[in-house]
Amino acid sequence: MDPRTSVINERLRRIGRIIAVSSGKGGVGKSLVATTLALTLARRGCKVGLFDLDFTSPSTHLIMGVKNVQPKEDKGIVPPVVKGLAYMSLVYFSGDQAAPLRGTDVSNALIELLSVTQWGELDFLVIDMPPGISDAVLDLIRLVKRIEFLIVTTSSLLAFETVKKQVSLLQDLKVPIIGVVENMKMNTSKRIQQGTEKLGAKFLAGIPYDPKVEGAIGDVAKLLDTTLAQKIREVAASNIT
Amino acid sequence: MHEWALAEAVITAARQIAEKEKLKEVKEVIIKIGELQQVEEDILRFALSQLKPANFKNAEFHIAKAETTLKCRVCGHTWLFKKQKLDEATAEAIHFVPEVAHAYIKCPKCGSPDFEITEGRGVWLENIKGVR
Numbered sequence: 001m002d003p004r005t006s007v008i009n010e011r012l013r014r015i016g017r018i019i020a021v022s023s024g025k026g027g028v029g030k031s032l033v034a035t036t037l038a039l040t041l042a043r044r045g046c047k048v049g050l051f052d053l054d055f056t057s058p059s060t061h062l063i064m065g066v067k068n069v070q071p072k073e074d075k076g077i078v079p080p081v082v083k084g085l086a087y088m089s090l091v092y093f094s095g096d097q098a099a100p101l102r103g104t105d106v107s108n109a110l111i112e113l114l115s116v117t118q119w120g121e122l123d124f125l126v127i128d129m130p131p132g133i134s135d136a137v138l139d140l141i142r143l144v145k146r147i148e149f150l151i152v153t154t155s156s157l158l159a160f161e162t163v164k165k166q167v168s169l170l171q172d173l174k175v176p177i178i179g180v181v182e183n184m185k186m187n188t189s190k191r192i193q194q195g196t197e198k199l200g201a202k203f204l205a206g207i208p209y210d211p212k213v214e215g216a217i218g219d220v221a222k223l224l225d226t227t228l229a230q231k232i233r234e235v236a237a238s239n240i241t
Numbered sequence: 242m243h244e245w246a247l248a249e250a251v252i253t254a255a256r257q258i259a260e261k262e263k264l265k266e267v268k269e270v271i272i273k274i275g276e277l278q279q280v281e282e283d284i285l286r287f288a289l290s291q292l293k294p295a296n297f298k299n300a301e302f303h304i305a306k307a308e309t310t311l312k313c314r315v316c317g318h319t320w321l322f323k324k325q326k327l328d329e330a331t332a333e334a335i336h337f338v339p340e341v342a343h344a345y346i347k348c349p350k351c352g353s354p355d356f357e358i359t360e361g362r363g364v365w366l367e368n369i370k371g372v373r
Contacts, residue, residue: 003254003366007246010253076246077337090341093334097344100354108362109340116246116337 004115024162029183034128046123052089065218103135179204248288264371275361277309309361313348
């Protein structure tokens, strides 16, 4: 048998809440929301970890401008502290190289990192998930007992259609859903809010499209000065902390 | 000391099996380590000896090494990992997460990074034996 899975919940034992930031489709701003949420919680005085599990398209290191850091080895792998977060990503090991991973490889890499990463004591672990309902999402649900989901969509009905499937799956599996945020909103329509509520999930916020966000990539101070960050602070204050 | 975390996983899994099988004492633990992860056997063995619980006191840990075989999904070519020449940094990255091999290794025949690790990936708990 694979011995690694038996130790995963022990590794996560001293973490208060585990929040998976997920989306039905790519390109909706999931990694930006995950990173901003983690930074926001840390600036509210919480001990926070950020775990980039979007193995085939990792981007949280670019959002935070992470350079020249590596985890330490101490009875496993200890994530370095980056911008106030315990930060773990596959990019420490794959570098700038493309890592073309099949589903079983993604599962194996995910299990490896979950079983050897020593997070220590945290109030929150925010996970940047791969988009969709892939092997990694199913593995996380299977292996991480206390996982909760925060789902990101845009105003597009195409993006929301995939959210419907994801919400339905999570509800069937009895996995808690914190709620849905509508990102890059460019209208005043309540269509996504109403659709979310119809699914029995909580609508957390409509985040207006903010052209400043693109220019803030790689600069945490600028990122935390955007409308996106303002809205995430409100979500964190009223729904998470 | 990444091996320590793997040893902890082996002990935790072996304890769970012993409990399920109602073994009072565990006598033998058989472990296979795949060449790809380049686990240091001495460190693993030391960690196992330090981490073993009371009912594993007399347990022997048998560690077998498995060669790593890779098979290209594009052209079907099969080759052995030990024939790869890797620099130290790459070898270390693969040691931590064997799947990153896909970022550094390509099929020697057709150049594709789309290959399967058919054997010898990482640490595997083969069997445990004990008395009820």
